[in-house]
Amino acid sequence: MDEGMRKEWPGDLDPKLNYSKGQKPLHEYLRDNARLNPEKVAIIWYGREITYKELDDLSEGFATYLSKSGVKKGEHVALFLSNSPQYFIAHYGIQKIGAVVGPCSPLFKEWELEYQLNDMQAKVIVAVDSVYDVIAKVQSKTKIEQIILTSYSDFLPEKPTLNVPEEFFQPKPVISGVQDMLTVIKGVEALNSVVEVDMEDVSLLIYTSGTTGKPKGAMLTYKNALFKAAAVSQSSSIMAEDVLLTVVPLYHIAGMLLGVNCPIYANASIVLLYRFDPIVVLQAIDLYKCTWWYSVAPMNIAVMQVKNAGVYNFTSLKTCRATSFGITLNQEIAQKWAEFTGGCGLCEGAYGLSETHTADTFMPSKAVKWGTQGIPNYETKMKIIDPETGKERPSGEMGEIVISNPGVFMGYWNKPKETTQTLSNGWVYTGDMGILDEDNYLTFCGRFKEMIKVSGYSVFPEEVEAMLIRYEGIAQVAVTGISDAQKGEVVKAYVVVKPDQRANITAEKIIEWAKQKMAPYKVPRLVEFRESLPATGAGKVLRRLLKEEQ
Incomplete structure (x- = not known):
């Protein structure tokens, strides 16, 4: 942490980042959790409890199957899945054999999926069966050789404890020429897939959202993922005793960090929802005593507007970090949220981008500055520069945000020109305009191109x-x-x-x-x-x- 940052660092936080189980891939954290706390619940899926041992075993079985079916270290495997236990199984199974996770939004239409599959050169895709028709229409135009399907209902309990999305009750389709995920896992003898990986190896190909131009695949490493999981868990106090409510899409970099990575790093429990439903959120918090929630501001508004919300008990919720998509989170909303929940803190979560594994800032819980995105996170250097001259601007002046930390990506997949434009000597030139004030709080002003x-x-x-x-x-x-x-x-x-x-x-x-x-x-x-x-x-x-x- 640089000295300028130390001056304003919260007094209740250790200024040094500490890796709880050492510097190793997050799938090794999963293995450690399974060995040390095998019966601890990792994921709750509408009442179905999956322990750390079961999650580790399932991802191990999937890793073994992928390896036996020919997937090699460094190859890209596409995930066409929304929030589900299978997302965790696939994500960690792929990384356990040194292959690269390539999330694709399950909202994609044919042309979007075709573009991304071709760009990442994937031969294998893991998907939910309800989107098979989209895959079938583009498969002949891509390099996809193997399709592995699953159903969101596969892990539902006999008697769900929360309201289940109606589409989960659709009959499981019979599709020829594809593999069923749980069947292939059960069909192999799971081996401890000891594949040597370097922390600098690419483990994730996350595509920029394409707010400007075509999406680009940002290559992120095992080190990037571990660093951000450790930094966020420590700066935002995510602990083993926490029960995290996970609603934001896991295929999005922020949802992945807070939903897939941080809980596993912290050995916490996750209440996982397929999608946002304000009533189900209230049910989940009440029943499972959730303590921590990463949301998007409109979600908080929608939850507070639920009729008869008072019948639910959500006093267990202690921390809520939100992103201002669609609605700007302000002090008025936060005060209403605190009154509604009986004291839960709500503030802006962070500023970040796919190219840095996001969360480059965090908001100190005891020193919230409304209208800002907080202060630089652990081991993060941040500058505001003149976008024309490249010269650093003083505090209080607007310019381009540039960032350097151990979360910075390796570059864009197969796009050296675009990489050079964004990445230089370990600094990411974000294209975002912002202001750093005298206390080192960042205010995001907007995209330079917009x-x-x-x-x-x-x-x-x-x-x-x-x-x-x-x-x-x-x-x-x-x-x-x-x-x-x-x-x-x-x-x-x-x-x-x-x-x-x-x-x-x-x-x-x-x-x-x-x-x-x-x-x-x-x-x-x-x-x-x-x-x-x-x-x-x-x-x-x-x-x-x-x-x-x-």
Whole structure:
């Protein structure tokens, strides 16, 4: 940790990062947990309890099957799965043989899946059976030789303890020419897959969300994953006695870090949900006494709006870290959340990106600064530079965020030019604009490429969105720039209205309100109403797609 960071480091946190079981891959942490605490519950899936020993054995069996079927160290294996125990089994099974996990969003359409499978050159895909049709349509255009399918219902208990998604009750399809995941695991004698891996070996190929341009595969190593799991667990106090509620998609880098990696690192227990449902969240917290939840801000709002929420007991929840996708998390929301839960702390989780295994900052729980993303995490150096000259800017001035820490990626898969543009001497040039204040707190201002130039003024979509979301009746909003003959660009807002407010809101009313709240050049010239906004599986709005429609 550099000296400037030490000055403002929270007094209740050890300034030195300590690896609880040493510096080794996270799948070795899983093995250690299974050996030392075999009967401890690792995952609860709608009432089905999977112990650390069972999880380790299942991933060991899957690793053995992959190895026997010809998957070699360094090869990419695609995962086309949403939240499920099978995601953990596949993720750690793949890494146990030194192969590379390649998550694909289960929301992908054919062209998106085809692009990613071809880019990663995967020969094997692990998927849920309900998306088989998507795979079948693109298989002949890819290098996929083997399809391994599973059903989300495979691990359901006889009597679920939580409301189960309706689609889980669909009959399991009979599909020829594919393998069934649990069948192949049961069909092999699981061996302790001792494959020598170096901490600098690539273990994960995570694709950028494509908010600008085509997605690129960021190559992350065993060392990157371990470092971030250790840093987040220590800075955010994730302990073995914690019960983490996991709802955010595991195939997204933040969901993977908080849902797949940190709990295994900490030897904690996970209550795993397939998708977000506010009632099921309340059921889970009440029944399993969850203590820690990583959410997205709209989830917290939705939970607080559940009718008769008072019948549930959620006083066990002590920590909630959230990301401001769609709604800006502020002190007012946090105070309402604390009142609603009986004292649970809620604040911004972190700033980060796929290229650094995310969570490059964290918010000190006893020194929250609203509107910021917190301070640099363990062993993290952060600078704000002039994007034109590369010179470092003083505190309080906006510029490009550049980051260096042990989580920094190896580069983009098969894209040396793009790698050179982003990675230099261990520093990631993020393309994000931000400000570091005198206390080393980072404020994220927006993407440099998404900045709107109105009559020479710089307008970041995030700052306009943060104000517009305060307008009563707006549920969600996104902002882009559109061409204008006189001003170069002007602001356009895309608005999703709360269902009970549709009769009361007009574009004219929003624009007039905005004129009272922000500088004239930031005020939307146009407002378009939408039923929904295009977003990634984790909830990040894809402004790029809105611009492409113009």
